[in-house]
Amino acid sequence: MKKYIFHIDANSAYLSWQAVYDLQHGNAIDLRNISAAIGGDKSKRKGIILAKSLKAKQAGVKTGQPLFEALKVCPELTIVSPNYQLYMKCSDEMTAIIQTFSKKVERFSVDECFMELSCENPIVIAYQIKEYIHKTLGFTVNIGISTNKLLAKMGSELEKPDKIHTMFKEEIMEKMxxxxxxxxxxxxxxxxxxxxxxxxxxxxxxxxxxxxxxxxxxxxxxxxxxxxxxGLDSSPVKKDNRKIKGIGNSTTTPFDVDDIRYASLFILSLTEMVAIRLRANNMMCHVVHVSYHRASKGGGQGRQRKLITPTDQTNTIYQTALELFKEIWDEGPVRHFGVRVTMLNTANIYQRSIFDEKNLEKKRRLNQNIDLLRVKYGSQTIKRASFIASGINNVNGGVHDNYPMMTSLL
Amino acid sequence: MKILMKSVDMICVSNKDGKISPIKYKFVGKDEQIHIVKINRILERNEERLAGNRMYIYKVMSIINNSQRVYEMKYELATCKWYIYKM
The missing domain is CATH 1.10.150.20 (5' to 3' exonuclease, C-terminal subdomain)
Structure with missing residues (x-):
């Protein structure tokens, strides 16, 4: 028997999951058959498109587009706010079904899995998986079959939805x-x-x-x-791929930001969230990354910097992020900010340096106590004076915990 | 049958094997009056896991407005809510 790798990918995951859930609760309209999208908050004009239906795609709605832009190209667009708990449930159930076919399953992101299986006829197995998921969970998937992860993934991306594709080495010239x-x-x-x-x-x-x-x-x-x-890739199907590689938060601003004071407040509020999550995982970061999207011209920029020593301090991350932002900002209006930290290590052992700020241990204890207060009494309990009367939340951005975002590593 | 998905207050029995059976329910009708309906018979039991959300589906029989009706009810495990699903 030959070893095959399958890549199973839910079709417009968030949207079809939401559509199935709504149908289950008696909703007469199937979101998949109208111009619909998942993302943000329509009333606050906030957020981006996370997933869209086929009709919305044909109207020109793109994933990652700010809501107001999507509504411009498709005014009849139905927008539904995301329900991350539901998506985690769908993802867990999908993975559980795939695990009944093989013990070697890697959850690559919230809506994608790799599966390794030795069998005679992989296409028959793929059809069984596809039909079983459709019948039990109510949504469709694409499956790519090959001998390595890269080709399996490329295969499942070919024609959508509800399709099975093979992408073997001898087929790449013709298909890829x-x-x-x-x-x-x-x-x-x-x-x-x-x-x-x-x-x-x-x-x-x-x-x-x-x-x-x-x-x-x-x-x-x-x-x-x-x-x-x-088509060359030798990465193995890793059974447990839940190790955190980076922590990041981003936010779409409710107004165009063209003032460094507001820009720095947004960066600080995102840094607060990132640093809280970093400390909650008992980790330190070595690299800080900041990014922004322009309001009018579109596009944006990002830049990252490696720190001399790893840190979990809100202030250090914020200062680096702000420095980076000042370097890349063209002073035009901004609509979206993001702060991310990577190269994570445990906070139990870490390298000190003679350039460390004074009273580092004391400051770490202070941050830990602020975190405890915020967890117990809410993020508004204690805030920096700079946020007072600014109209900006002192902690910004957020996603469901344990939420596996897609990684760039196979 | 039409999909109603109307939530109701239910009295049900959970037996020692964990099997849940609806007994009778109360709901506010179109006339804004409270109606109490007894489940006379459970004809079918099914389970669905659509979108990973588990629900029990019951095909039941009751006397409603002096006539015998067969319809479907749903129980959502995550929220412990009962619904008249299709009638």
Whole structure:
């Protein structure tokens, strides 16, 4: 028997989960059949589109788009606020069903799983999984079958919804190479721009280009995507992939921010949330990343910096984030801020430095006590004076705990 | 049958095996009067896990307005709520 890797991906996950839940509760309208989207809060004009229906997609609604922009392109759009607890439940149930087929299952993100199975006929098994999920949980999935994780994932992305695709090594020339290069896993906006500049527009062109040349222009990332374009990947299906790789929060502002005072308050409020989560996990971070989206022109920027020593201090993270923001901000109006920390280590043992701020231990204890107060009596219990009369929440951003976001590592 | 999904106050029995059976329920009708309906027979029991949300579905028989009606009720495990599902 041969070993196969399956990639199971829920079709427009949040939207179809919400639609099934609503139908179960007697809602006459199936969100999947109208122009509908999940995301944000319509009344506060806040948030972004997290998932959309096929009809909304045809009208030009895109994932990640701010709500007000989506409503401009599709005024009849029905917007439903996200219910993360429901999505976790759906995700857990989907994983549980997949685990009845194989013991080696890796939850790659909230709506995707990898499964390793040795069998004679993988297509029959895939149909069984697809039908079982549809019958029991009420939503459709796409399944990609191959011999490694990368190709299985590329396979499940082919044609949607409710489809099964194989993507074996001998099929990549026909199925994967004609696709535009930004369809390849790990080719994002910035990489896509770089590649098209050098005339690489399809995955096939990338696969047939010189690896040394890619190494020269993009270092290790260039080598990685060259391997991916050639269908080469040897990463194993990891059974437990719940290790936290980074903690981040972002928020869409209720108004355009063009003043450094407000910008710094938003960054501080996000940093508060990130630092609370960091300390709650008993971790320290080594890298701070800040990003923003412009209000009018679209697009945005991000930058990160490695600290000299790891930290879990709100002030240190905030100062670094603000410094980075000042470096990248073009002083135009901003609509979205994000703060993220990565390279996480345990807070039990950590490196000290002669450049550490004074009374570090005392400050750590202070932060821990503030966290305790906030957990017990709410985030508004104790706040920095700078937030008074600013109209901005002193702690901003939030997502359901234990929520597995997608990672960029296979 | 039409989907109603109307929540009701229910008296039910949970036996020693954990099997739950509806006995009688109370609801406010269109006339804003309180109606009490007895479940005469349970014809079918099913379970659904749509969107990962477990619900028991009962096909039941009751006398409503002096006529015998067969309809469906739902019990949502996560919230402990009873609904008239289809009638």
């Amino acid at each position: 190479w004609p696709l535009p290069v930004n369809e390849l896993f790990m080719v994002g906006r910035a990489t896509y721009k770089k590649l098209t500049k050098y005339g690489i527009n399809t995955i096939g062109q990338l696969a047939n280009s010189d690896i040394d040349f890619l190494n020269q222009i993009m270092k290790s990332h260039g080598r990685l995507i060259w391997h991916y374009a050639n």
